Amino acid sequence: MKKLGLIGYPLGHSFSKKYYLDKFESEQIKGIDYDLYSLPDIAEFPKLYLQDQQFYGFNVTIPYKQAVLPLMDELSPEAAQMEAVNCIRIQHKDGRAILKGFNTDAYGFEASLKPLLQPQHTKALVLGNGGAAKAVLYSLRKLNIAYAVVSRSETNGDLTYQQLSKEIIEEYTIIINCSPIGTFPKVDEAPQIPYEYLSESHLLYDLIYNPTETLFLQKGREKGATIKNGYEMLLLQAEKNWEIWNAETA
Template sequence: MKKYGLIGFPLTHSFSKSYFAEKFRREGIVDCQYELYELPEIQALPAVLVNEPELVGLNVTIPYKQEVIPYLDRLDPACREIGAVNCIKITPLELIGFNTDYFGFKTSLSNWLGIERPGALILGTGGASRAVAQALKDLNISFLRISRSPNPDSGTTRSYEDLTASPQLLQEYPLIINTTPLGTYPNTADLPPIPLAGLGPEQWYYDLVYNPEETSLMREAARRGAKTKNGMEMLHLQAEAAWEIWNEVD
């Protein structure tokens, strides 16, 4: 039996187990199992690996995409550049970190935008935002990071207060990408504190959240005429990329 799984905390929002269970059923994949490993702290990871010797692959979600790195033997070169891990390949000799968020987001965003390349605001500075930033760089899309605690030494990071005080930023950077967990089930009423009055038909709002399918901010943006997209396609793309990594022959 080959085992795969997801580590993070909390995991009440995750669709990964049902996604892979359906994949196994649909594709006739036998002797495979996908489980959720909810870890209150990343220090619990070694015990999981000892107790689950059949594990050959793990997905990594919030809040451990950066914290997991010291527990790995090496990183895929592209993953090292991003600085965040969402996929681990487990071999008898080593743990190897990858980032399939990058592939999933870049492909999904390109499908959605077509030839458009609007400037972007990245909401959040966690592990997922690093994959998003790298994808935007490779697509030649300019961006600003928006954070609750911006780094004054970084010219690309601004605060939510800055955004409220300078609503013209929503015109200069009409593609808004939420990489935070705000709005995720069960706290579906939460939303990033951006100036809603600045949203309109010229904005594109991409929310990496996929549960619920329409977040509170997606709904508010759509009501004002903005184009919206959730993270479900990205989820499918990154999951399939992880499956290929786990099962490629070295």
């Protein structure tokens, strides 16, 4: 039985486990299992794949997307640039495990954003500067979309929420929520931006997918903006992970 899994801590409800087990069943993929591995310390991770050579891939979630970097033998270009890994492919050769780290979050975000882009979408406000923002910033650079990071503190971003004026909101027609504000169960919360200045020219993207429509997106929709949640991004990165794990390698 070949094995795949998700490492992180703590691990609650997992999109990944349900997604892959449903995929295995619907596509009649036999001989592979996917499970969750809640690791209080990243030092416990090598024990998994060194003691069981059936492991050939992992997903990585918080707080270990950067902590796994020293364990990698190789990094894909995007993972190296972002300094964050969410997908690991393992090859067992001559008694040793060779790990390559990838970041498919950027692929998922970019592929789900591009179909929505209109000519006026040349500048983006990125709300939050945590780990989730890394893939977004990488993709925006790749798409040649100028951006400013908005943070609660002046030292952590280009702008603070208090500095968001009518002129700034009108200039930055893409607004991306990379913060956890509005995630279930705190569905009555939204990033503190001046929503009254939004228009049908705006595109609001929320990395959150539970609830389906956050208060942030709801406020955008009410102003005629195009809105998008993070669910398709998850689907796309999950399929990219599967492609990476099962790619023929020399």
